[in-house]
Amino acid sequence: MRSAVAYIRVSKPKQGRSGLGLEAQQTAIRLFCAQHGYVIEAEYREVETGKGADALERRPELAAAMKFARKLGKGSKARAAPVIIAKLDRLSRDVHFISGLQRVPFIVAELGPDVDPFMLHIHAAVAEKERNRIAQRTKEAIAAAKARGQRLGNPDIGNIRKAEAEERATHLRSIIEPLRRLPAKQISAVLNERKISAPRGGQWQATQVIRLLHRLDLSPA
Numbered sequence: 001m002r003s004a005v006a007y008i009r010v011s012k013p014k015q016g017r018s019g020l021g022l023e024a025q026q027t028a029i030r031l032f033c034a035q036h037g038y039v040i041e042a043e044y045r046e047v048e049t050g051k052g053a054d055a056l057e058r059r060p061e062l063a064a065a066m067k068f069a070r071k072l073g074k075g076s077k078a079r080a081a082p083v084i085i086a087k088l089d090r091l092s093r094d095v096h097f098i099s100g101l102q103r104v105p106f107i108v109a110e111l112g113p114d115v116d117p118f119m120l121h122i123h124a125a126v127a128e129k130e131r132n133r134i135a136q137r138t139k140e141a142i143a144a145a146k147a148r149g150q151r152l153g154n155p156d157i158g159n160i161r162k163a164e165a166e167e168r169a170t171h172l173r174s175i176i177e178p179l180r181r182l183p184a185k186q187i188s189a190v191l192n193e194r195k196i197s198a199p200r201g202g203q204w205q206a207t208q209v210i211r212l213l214h215r216l217d218l219s220p221a
Contacts, residue, residue, distance in 0.1 A: 003072050003081045004033065004107070006043040007065045009090045024202045028086035032109035038084065042068050062091075069104040080104040087201060110195050134164060168199060169215045180218045184209040 008025045022045065033040060046061040065083050073079035082105040085091050091106065107113060141163065175196070179187045188204035198204045 001037055001039040003041045004038040005065050005069045005072070005081055005083045006040045007046070007062060007083050007085050007091070008043065009046040009059075009062075009085075011047075025086035025090060028109045028202075029084050032084065032107075032113075036113050038082075040084070041072060041081065044068075066104045073104075082107045084109060086110065087197070089201070110197065112195070137164070165199065166215065169212055172196070172212065173216055176212065176216060176218065180213065184213070 044061040044065040069081045072081035084107045184206040187209045191204040
């Protein structure tokens with residue numbers, strides 16, 4: 001068994017108090033370690049948005065996790081234990097931020113054990129671009145709503161989220177269509193095996209697959 005350090009982050013204080021998201025990340029990391037032969041020597045938890053150039057300074061638990069990983073490697077970067085996270089966005093979706101963390105190896109459970117630092121940057125770049133696209137679409141949708149004289153409140157946010165869900169569904173159509181005759185539970189297993197994130201992150205469930213099939217006008221089995 002190889003030593004590793006677990007890092008778990010939630011973005012909002014409310015999530016940290018309720019434990020929302022913590023258990024899912026712990027489960028993902030635990031399953032990854034059992035499958036790939038790692039033992040967690042320490043777990044670090046953080047409640048922080050992590051935005052901005054000084055994100056590491058505002059994430060003391062991440063800094064502590066990296067320090068302990070180096071300690072496990074007796075100070076050598078080459079022998080430092082990896083810091084394992086459940087999903088890339090739990091670390092960051094900012095390429096510049098991730099590029100400054102290469103003092104220790106990072107492993108993203110949902111991406112698998114063989115993603116090297118270069119590929120990690122590629123995944124981060126894609127995630128950063130998608131985040132910026134969503135922010136831009138939201139801004140445009142709000143501006144359009146204001147131009148039509150609509151009041152900005154929950155109904156508008158609901159419409160924006162609906163549009164984003166429809167766009168995500170469209171991207172998944174080519175994957176879902178060949179599977180449409182399978183039971184929803186089996187489709188969710190295939191999506192999880194392919195490490196395709198569910199709409200709110202984490203693992204796909206049969207109910208989410210059924211909603212996706214209806215959104216794409218594909219009859220579930």
